[in-house]
Amino acid sequence: MDTDVRLESSLWVGNKRYRAVLTGWYFNWTEVDKNRDKKTVSVPVAEVIGVEEGQVEILPQKCVEDTDKDFTVFYVKRSSSGGSYGLLWRLGRTQFSCPSRVLRDQWTQHLRAALKTHGPLRPHRLLVFINPFGGKGRGRKIYHSLVAPLFELAGINSHVIVTVQANQARDHLLKKDLTGFDGVVCVGGDGMFSEVLHGLIGRTQQEAGLSENDPTVALQPCPLHIGIIPAGSTDCVCFATVGVIDPVTSALHIIIGDSQPLDVCSVHNPSAVVRYSVSLLGYGFYGDVLAESEKHRWMGPLRYDYSGATVYLSNRSYAGVVQYLPADPLLSSPRDNTRCLSGCSVCSRSTERLFHHSSDSGSLYSSHLSQFSSDSEGEWVSVKGRFRCVSLTCMSSSCPKSPLGLSPSAHLADGTADLILVWDTHPLGFLKFLYRHITTQDQFDLPFVEVHRVKAIRFSPSPEEEEEDDEEKLGMSGAVNEKEGHHVQDGETRSSNGSQQHLAPRGVTKHQKGISSLLCGLCCRKAPAVSVWNCDGEILPFTELLCR
Numbered sequence: 001m002d003t004d005v006r007l008e009s010s011l012w013v014g015n016k017r018y019r020a021v022l023t024g025w026y027f028n029w030t031e032v033d034k035n036r037d038k039k040t041v042s043v044p045v046a047e048v049i050g051v052e053e054g055q056v057e058i059l060p061q062k063c064v065e066d067t068d069k070d071f072t073v074f075y076v077k078r079s080s081s082g083g084s085y086g087l088l089w090r091l092g093r094t095q096f097s098c099p100s101r102v103l104r105d106q107w108t109q110h111l112r113a114a115l116k117t118h119g120p121l122r123p124h125r126l127l128v129f130i131n132p133f134g135g136k137g138r139g140r141k142i143y144h145s146l147v148a149p150l151f152e153l154a155g156i157n158s159h160v161i162v163t164v165q166a167n168q169a170r171d172h173l174l175k176k177d178l179t180g181f182d183g184v185v186c187v188g189g190d191g192m193f194s195e196v197l198h199g200l201i202g203r204t205q206q207e208a209g210l211s212e213n214d215p216t217v218a219l220q221p222c223p224l225h226i227g228i229i230p231a232g233s234t235d236c237v238c239f240a241t242v243g244v245i246d247p248v249t250s251a252l253h254i255i256i257g258d259s260q261p262l263d264v265c266s267v268h269n270p271s272a273v274v275r276y277s278v279s280l281l282g283y284g285f286y287g288d289v290l291a292e293s294e295k296h297r298w299m300g301p302l303r304y305d306y307s308g309a310t311v312y313l314s315n316r317s318y319a320g321v322v323q324y325l326p327a328d329p330l331l332s333s334p335r336d337n338t339r340c341l342s343g344c345s346v347c348s349r350s351t352e353r354l355f356h357h358s359s360d361s362g363s364l365y366s367s368h369l370s371q372f373s374s375d376s377e378g379e380w381v382s383v384k385g386r387f388r389c390v391s392l393t394c395m396s397s398s399c400p401k402s403p404l405g406l407s408p409s410a411h412l413a414d415g416t417a418d419l420i421l422v423w424d425t426h427p428l429g430f431l432k433f434l435y436r437h438i439t440t441q442d443q444f445d446l447p448f449v450e451v452h453r454v455k456a457i458r459f460s461p462s463p464e465e466e467e468e469d470d471e472e473k474l475g476m477s478g479a480v481n482e483k484e485g486h487h488v489q490d491g492e493t494r495s496s497n498g499s500q501q502h503l504a505p506r507g508v509t510k511h512q513k514g515i516s517s518l519l520c521g522l523c524c525r526k527a528p529a530v531s532v533w534n535c536d537g538e539i540l541p542f543t544e545l546l547c548r
């Protein structure tokens with residue numbers, strides 16, 4: 001393959017003359033009739049979106065003035081907005097004039113040939129699902145006015161399906177012929193992404209003859225990539241992977257074939273129903289907020305704020321047992337103040353390890369799975385008590401409201417997740433924890449919060465404890481903690497199965513109880529014995545689970 005396509009000539013941009021050079025990797029142009037401060041614009045060929053004959057404009061509307069000595073080059077231009085410098089991408093556009101049509105044709109042919117050579121991972125055919133009801137209901141408009149013109153410019157053929165009901169995208173991916181597609185694009189929010197993820201993972205396992213429901217079966221990786229055009233209420237997966245919520249930026253990433261591997265957590269219950277999570281799996285507060293928000297869908301994205309306030313004021317905590325398998329602390333830690341971005345070295349090493357083992361064992365994931373069955377991979381740790389929330393997040397789960405996210409140092413693709421345990425505490429303490437998510441303060445630096453990097457967790461609610469403590473709880477949240485705090489003074493104990501067991505270490509003072517009962521008195525209804533799990537914005541129909 002010729003990787004060093006080369007062309008050099010004088011070209012005009014407006015009334016200024018430039019020396020334009022196309023090397024193998026870059027297209028540069030430098031003003032020539034200037035003695036000092038000569039500026040060179042340099043565009044990597046991999047970031048050229050398209051080359052058109054004539055003077056062409058694409059956004060907001062396509063308009064072409066077909067002159068036979070001009071051509072227009074479209075490319076990725078890094079832009080800034082607030083703190084997102086470089087993350088926000090725009091369509092850069094420069095019109096060049098040549099002295100002759102022959103030279104113009106030479107330039108367009110060479111640039112297109114260079115694009116082919118340097119864009120081997122670019123998609124040619126995409127299956128696009130639009131949720132017309134996601135977020136503020138602007139999915140269709142966003143796609144047709146901002147994204148489709150870019151795909152067309154880049155020569156991508158798109159097959160568009162506007163969904164008419166929930167799970168249509170998932171079922172289509174599970175059942176229909178997908179031959180010829182290079183990827184799937186979802187226009188919507190995290191729920192829509194989750195649908196597509198479930199469809200693709202399910203389809204891949206079906207074709208490989210594997211059961212998704214068996215927690216001991218190694219899953220096959222999906223051959224198709226997923227692109228996200230954000231048009232939902234939260235768009236957390238898009239924000240965590242791209243860094244901004246912007247349809248044009250996402251479309252440009254898709255066009256140039258960028259990709260970011262993602263950890264996927266599989267969630268099993270004892271009767272083997274499975275779901276997959278890439279962002280938040282939350283019990284307690286986050287589960288209750290989702291359940292509450294479902295009742296107020298008509299409010300649009302505002303429903304999350306409303307439900308958050310309502311659930312906070314209801315001041316609930318839940319009893320349960322959490323067991324977790326810690327990840328190797330020498331590789332990374334949830335409090336090491338790193339920030340995972342594309343090209344992260346921890347994730348790259350993890351991918352190398354997986355591939356390295358897989359070449360020995362024949363499957364990408366079998367080595368990874370063996371970590372859960374082999375005793376030598378570590379001991380399960382067990383904790384029991386009352387929690388405000390139990391959260392597991394495979395990524396930082398950052399979003400515009402919480403720019404650092406639930407676990408700021410979580411990695412996108414290292415095979416681990418961060419387990420955040422928020423023990424029962426007084427309402428003001430919990431408010432402080434929640435508030436820290438929207439500031440840069442460390443939300444883990446609180447006495448009732450723990451964070452662990454894990455490879456797997458198990459959870460079971462203990463409503464029997466709830467019943468025992470019901471009376472106390474109705475009066476004052478935290479009483480159970482005080483009781484359990486008594487056990488903690490013994491520190492870590494060994495449970496009968498030999499794993500380490502920590503008991504709830506938190507106490508609540510009389511003063512805190514006073515505040516608690518005051519707030520509770522204002523708003524408390526009798527709390528339910530168990531919460532629900534919020535799995536990437538979907539309520540799970542079970543509370544006892546195994547995740548890995």
Ligand SMILES: Nc1ncnc2c1ncn2[C@@H]1O[C@H](COP(=O)(O)OP(=O)(O)OP(=O)(O)O)[C@@H](O)[C@H]1O
Pocket residue numbers: 130131132133134135136163164165166167187188189190191192193195231232233234235236537
């Ligand atoms: N045509 C449709 N009618 C009703 N529901 C749909 C349709 N298409 C998709 N859905 C479902 O709507 C749910 C929510 O969609 P989506 O994630 O796009 O928007 P959102 O909930 O506003 O955003 P977010 O998930 O980011 O909060 C998804 O679970 C999806 O399965």
